[in-house]
Amino acid sequence: MIRGVRGATTVTEDSNELVLQETRRLVEEMAKSNGILPEDIASVIISTTTDITSAFPARAVRGIEGWAYVPVMCTHEMNVPGALEKCIRLLMHVNTTKPQQEIQHIYLNNAVQLRPDLLK
Template identity: 50%
Template sequence: MAVRAVRGAITVPENTKESIWEGTKELLVEIVNRNSLKNADIISAIFTVTHDLSAAFPAVAARQIGWNDIPLMCTNEIDVPGSLEKCVRVLIHINTEKTNAEINHVYLNGAAVLRPDLVK
């Protein structure tokens, strides 16, 4: 079994706990569904948020959907002038038999501009 990484991102409408948590849950559920993941497959996840999202930790949303024994970390995205705003990103490490080419990365809402080649 190999260790692989799944990327994802979503933009949220506002800097509130509810918006950050709901957007993060939507993103994580979509990543899990598109990659047929079980919690036991997930090694860890690193979340980043843009400078304009400070109302909540996205990792709380992961806990709300049952990721209770998975190591999680949150940090700030680099504040590059002109970059996408109100964006939550995630890098999830998984155990899988899939190749890198078979991994489904997920970019939702305004985050689709980050990787238009991967948007489904």
């Protein structure tokens, strides 16, 4: 069965290094918390708020050892007034036998305010 694993993080500034560092940290934490291997992943969609333009977060994913062939796509979030700034959101489609309620969704930095109901 394919399940969606959600995650999000924020950066303090729009810099190439920080965007890649925080994206990698998020992906690695999502994989570790859910026992995900690259071969389990059908695809990954990454969105950023429109104030992030310094780097493609997908580069961080492809740079993780063993993840070079994971299909990854980047896009921008809707530009909604009052939305969380400098935010990177990630949706990982994973083949798993885990029930929906056992999926660990990961929110880091200021993104913890997006889904406090999913944090454990």
